[in-house]
Amino acid sequence: MKLSVASLLPLAVCASTATARGVKPKQIKNLVTFGDSYTDVIDVGDGGVAWPVYAAGYAHVSLHPFARSGATCSNKITYRPFPPVFESQLPQYFSETSDGSLRLDPKETIYTLWIGTNDLGINSLVTGGNKASIVDVSVCMVNWVKVLHASGARNFLLQNMIPLQNTPIYAPVSYPNRFWTAPRNTTAWSVLMRELVLSGNALTKLMLEALAPALPGSHIGLFDSHALFTDMYEHPATYLNGTAPLNVTGSVDSCVFEENGSSASCTKVNGPARDSFLWYDELHPSEQAHRTVAREVATVIQGGRIKDVEIQLVDPG
Known part of the structure; x- marks a missing residue:
């Protein structure tokens, strides 16, 4: 099902879709x-x-993976005892x-960042676990592009945050689970998480639009994970096949x-039935959801446009 969002939009205000070329086929x-996880x-x-x-397949x-479970963008903003970006x-x-153990041609390499779930979640913004704000988190995400660009990187794909209020842990009808057993107002958590995600995604997009013209020779993509997971939630038959x-x-x-x-009452689905679920546990997407993300990212890597999610590319150079 095609979403009601544009398939290609420029990040730079001065650019047009005609100049927003993106990477070439077989370039990456x-x-x-x-x-994070x-x-x-x-x-x-x-x-x-x-x-x-x-x-990658x-x-x-x-594939050169550096993401680590439990991570936030920066422990100086939202501290967790895990390896931050x-x-x-x-x-x-x-x-x-x-040290030469990793040699990459910038023109043939694309860098991705998918962060925010732990920055916004339990023991962080949604529970008031620190003094940071969603602005700080968004600035950190965009700074990732700046730092890598300064080192020579030129192709970026920043994946925005999914609608976390739809995950079982942040849903209005959530229950005590392996991630949080203490009493809470589940409706309040869900509403707050929705606002944090929407605000963070909007801020990140605006900041990237402002930054793009200052990064000559770059291709910057904004992968709309939020739109993709919203569509998976609303139209599961298009994506789930267990x-x-x-x-x-x-x-x-x-x-x-x-x-x-x-004590806890636990259930686990095995075999092909697993692919009928959008979520693996109360916080994480399922493997079938990951396959969908992978297909769309692979489309970008191969120089194509994404049909079902908004992808924004710009070549300010």
């Missing part, structure tokens, strides 16, 4: 990923294979490129806890 040979290929959040592995490119993932990347009834509110691996966290 390397995919470098940053982010939505992208980590080691500690995989979907219980199976993460989307970058699928995307679909697009026939080499700025204090861990980027330093690791720069270490490998400086053997069980299609399910966008439950999860493959769910645990309903007592509010004191002392």
Whole structure:
């Protein structure tokens, strides 16, 4: 199903769709990923294979993964005891490129960032766990582009935040789960999360529009994960193909806890029925959802336009 969003729009205000060329077919040979458990290929959040592995296979490119589960954009903004993008993932990347263990041609490499779930979530903005704001988080996301551009990178794909209020943990009818067992106002959490996501995505887009003209020779894509996951939630038959009834509110691996966290009732779906679910657990997308993300990202890598999500490209140089 085609969404009611433009398939190609410029990031730079002065650009037009005619000049927003994007990468050329077969130009990209390397995919470098940053982010959290939505992208980590080691500690995989979907219980199976993460989307970058699928995307690299679909697009026939080499994968260089730096995303780590639990990460935020920066621990100086939203602290968590996990490897953040700025204090861990980027330093690791720069270490490998400086010592020669990783050699990448900028023209043949695309860099992706999918971050925000932990920055906004429990023990962070939604629970008031720090003094940061959504503005700080959005600035950090855009600074990722600036830092990599300064190092020579030229092709970027920033994946915006999904509608987190639809995940089981932040839904209005949420229940005590493995991620949060304490009492809470589930409706208030859901409303707040929706506003944080929408505000953060809008801010990031505006900041990228302002930044793009200052980054000569770059191709900057804004992958509309929010639109894609909204469509998967509203039209699951287009994307889910498991053997069980299609399910966008439950999860493959769910645990309903007592509010004191002392005991839980857990269920886990196995086999082909897993592909009937949008969510793997209360927080993470399912492997079938990851396959959908991978197909769309592979389309960008191969120089094509995305039919079902908004993709914005600009070549300010």
